[in-house]
Amino acid sequence: MRLNILGCHSATPLENAHTTSQVLEVRDHLFLIDCGEGTQTELRKNKIKFSRIKHVFISHLHGDHFYGLVGLISTFRLLGREADLHIYGPKGIKEIITLQLKLANSWTNYDLFFHELEQKDSELIFEDDSLKIRTIPLDHRVYTNGFLFEEKMGLRRLDKDKIGAYDIPHYELQNLKRGKDIVLEDGTHLSNQSLTLDPHPIKRFAYCSDTAYNESIIPLIQEVDLLYHEATFLEDHQNLAAKTKHSTASQAAKIAQLAKVKRLVLGHYSSRYRDKSDFLKESLPIFESVELASDGKIFDI
Amino acid sequence: MRLNILGCHSATPLENAHTTSQVLEVRDHLFLIDCGEGTQTELRKNKIKFSRIKHVFISHLHGDHFYGLVGLISTFRLLGREADLHIYGPKGIKEIITLQLKLANSWTNYDLFFHELEQKDSELIFEDDSLKIRTIPLDHRVYTNGFLFEEKMGLRRLDKDKIGAYDIPHYELQNLKRGKDIVLEDGTHLSNQSLTLDPHPIKRFAYCSDTAYNESIIPLIQEVDLLYHEATFLEDHQNLAAKTKHSTASQAAKIAQLAKVKRLVLGHYSSRYRDKSDFLKESLPIFESVELASDGKIFDI
Numbered sequence: 250m251r252l253n254i255l256g257c258h259s260a261t262p263l264e265n266a267h268t269t270s271q272v273l274e275v276r277d278h279l280f281l282i283d284c285g286e287g288t289q290t291e292l293r294k295n296k297i298k299f300s301r302i303k304h305v306f307i308s309h310l311h312g313d314h315f316y317g318l319v320g321l322i323s324t325f326r327l328l329g330r331e332a333d334l335h336i337y338g339p340k341g342i343k344e345i346i347t348l349q350l351k352l353a354n355s356w357t358n359y360d361l362f363f364h365e366l367e368q369k370d371s372e373l374i375f376e377d378d379s380l381k382i383r384t385i386p387l388d389h390r391v392y393t394n395g396f397l398f399e400e401k402m403g404l405r406r407l408d409k410d411k412i413g414a415y416d417i418p419h420y421e422l423q424n425l426k427r428g429k430d431i432v433l434e435d436g437t438h439l440s441n442q443s444l445t446l447d448p449h450p451i452k453r454f455a456y457c458s459d460t461a462y463n464e465s466i467i468p469l470i471q472e473v474d475l476l477y478h479e480a481t482f483l484e485d486h487q488n489l490a491a492k493t494k495h496s497t498a499s500q501a502a503k504i505a506q507l508a509k510v511k512r513l514v515l516g517h518y519s520s521r522y523r524d525k526s527d528f529l530k531e532s533l534p535i536f537e538s539v540e541l542a543s544d545g546k547i548f549d550i
Numbered sequence: 551m552r553l554n555i556l557g558c559h560s561a562t563p564l565e566n567a568h569t570t571s572q573v574l575e576v577r578d579h580l581f582l583i584d585c586g587e588g589t590q591t592e593l594r595k596n597k598i599k600f601s602r603i604k605h606v607f608i609s610h611l612h613g614d615h616f617y618g619l620v621g622l623i624s625t626f627r628l629l630g631r632e633a634d635l636h637i638y639g640p641k642g643i644k645e646i647i648t649l650q651l652k653l654a655n656s657w658t659n660y661d662l663f664f665h666e667l668e669q670k671d672s673e674l675i676f677e678d679d680s681l682k683i684r685t686i687p688l689d690h691r692v693y694t695n696g697f698l699f700e701e702k703m704g705l706r707r708l709d710k711d712k713i714g715a716y717d718i719p720h721y722e723l724q725n726l727k728r729g730k731d732i733v734l735e736d737g738t739h740l741s742n743q744s745l746t747l748d749p750h751p752i753k754r755f756a757y758c759s760d761t762a763y764n765e766s767i768i769p770l771i772q773e774v775d776l777l778y779h780e781a782t783f784l785e786d787h788q789n790l791a792a793k794t795k796h797s798t799a800s801q802a803a804k805i806a807q808l809a810k811v812k813r814l815v816l817g818h819y820s821s822r823y824r825d826k827s828d829f830l831k832e833s834l835p836i837f838e839s840v841e842l843a844s845d846g847k848i849f850d851i
Contacts, residue, residue, distance in 0.1 A: 261624075261625045261628055262591055263591065263594065264594065286590075286618065287563070287591065289587075290565050290588065293564065293565060294565055310650075310653045312620065312624045312650070316621045316624075319617060320617045323562075323617075324561075324562045327562055328562075341649075344649065345646075345650055349611075352611045352640075353692060354691060354692045390655060391653075391654060391655045
């Protein structure tokens with residue numbers, strides 16, 4: 250898994266501070282998570298191939314998380330996209346996008362699928378052979394979901410050094426990957442253990458933005474490899490955080506600590522803070538494995 | 551009058567090629583004309599005070615001319631704007647904007663007035679003491695208007711060198727400005743001609759984007775001081791221009807020539823052309839007073 254932050258600032262785009270958007274690469278997938286105004290320009294700047302994005306996840310309908318979506322959809326059309334595009338987001342997102350396409354008299358020449366969300370409990374919204382994606386219900390001023398990306402356990406891996414010593418037919422290699430022992434044509438019995446390695450460990454990434462301090466998400470994000478959690482404010486504005494249903498850096502750290510996550514990445518900074526290092530200073534005493542997001546930064550998970 | 555180009559490229563925003571938006575300064579007004587994605591960032595880059603913009607004119611509902619509007623409206627709210635904002639644009643624009651504000655549960659704390667346009671003939675849409683604004687019906691794939699900004703003739707100007715020789719009461723100065731002769735208390739008769747100068751000549755600016763070659767606009771834009779006319783294509787793509795209802799550089803020049811405008815500015819370039827100087831090469835033989843728009847460029851009218 251690889252997370253590429255495109256924008257990690259709140260409220261309003263500035264020339265060098267882009268609103269929320271990030272790309273998660275998992276196996277063959279490239280998932281776009283949130284899409285603030287200007288995201289298409291940031292995708293280009295980060296040299297991300299538009300055609301690889303087939304799924305977009307929108308946390309909530311505040312502008313700094315989705316005003317770039319309609320432009321991205323239009324640009325995909327202008328570039329002659331043919332692949333389907335799936336959009337996951339709160340109920341209402343389909344009406345917003347289709348109204349604009351209708352009034353522009355410019356329907357997409359690719360298929361656009363809307364998966365509108367309105368459940369209050371966590372739900373499975375995507376599943377294939379290699380991973381599952383579920384919502385993480387968040388506590389914000391409007392209906393908001395975070396997203397949990399969870400790899401499935403893969404097949405056992407062939408130990409090439411050991412395999413080379415035998416003449417193993419192709420169909421038996423598949424059995425080995427599935428954990429079975431095999432018998433060669435000459436009757437030799439070979440244990441699975443002697444020829445394979447454990448599957449790669451699975452990775453889990455949780456995206457939580459925007460949200461007030463909310464301990465009810467902890468069971469869902471327990472021990473994830475990386476948690477991106479919003480930290481709009483510092484402690485001196487904790488009243489403002491409560492009022493606007495955002496989190497402070499130390500609240501994000503507290504959630505990370507309680508959920509025993511492996512790494513925490515903070516973002517969604519309010520533009521009032523020039524020096525982002527204060528976000529580290531306030532969170533480090535509570536949770537030591539914390540890093541700061543910045544536009545264009547890549548986190549290998 | 552002063553025209554500040556924020557973006558003059560078609561279709562899709564790129565890092566260094568912004569979609570359509572421009573600001574026209576006329577006397578006390580700052581008018582925003584079209585508002586492609588990212589316009590709010592370009593406004594900041596060009597150091598234009600947000601609070602001075604009270605009127606926004608949207609030519610048509612293609613994304614490269616208005617996808618930045620909802621973000622700008624939201625940012626105005628976040629900055630605590632109190633002044634009214636007037637939006638002029640095709641029918642449908644009110645529904646698009648209000649739907650997004652409703653779903654974000656974030657109404658503006660200033661008054662937002664929509665002036666929806668649907669007439670096929672030119673209409674007067676704004677008038678105050680100093681200027682008039684009318685639509686210029688254009689020929690594009692969706693309902694589209696250009697805009698004609700026309701100053702009203704001002705008062706006669708007092709000739710300070712001459713005025714100083716007399717003791718003229720304040721109310722008589724107003725009469726002089728209105729073109730009247732005056733009589734001093736001692737019975738001296740003074741002709742208006744001897745004390746005043748002609749009013750400043752009025753200026754007219756016409757904005758025409760997007761449009762196919764369309765001679766029917768000529769009576770409206772006759773002899774304007776500056777015509778901004780789209781030139782999406784060069785001659786080798788004139789078939790594409792006809793098909794998509796855009797203009798070539800030489801078609802824009804032909805309109806300028808027939809309308810006897812004083813200056814022509816070209817913009818709305820297709821991204822397929824790296825070297826914009828070809829737009830000059832193709833238009834200059836037809837109309838000599840032509841210039842190229844570029845993002846951030848200022849034209850004093």
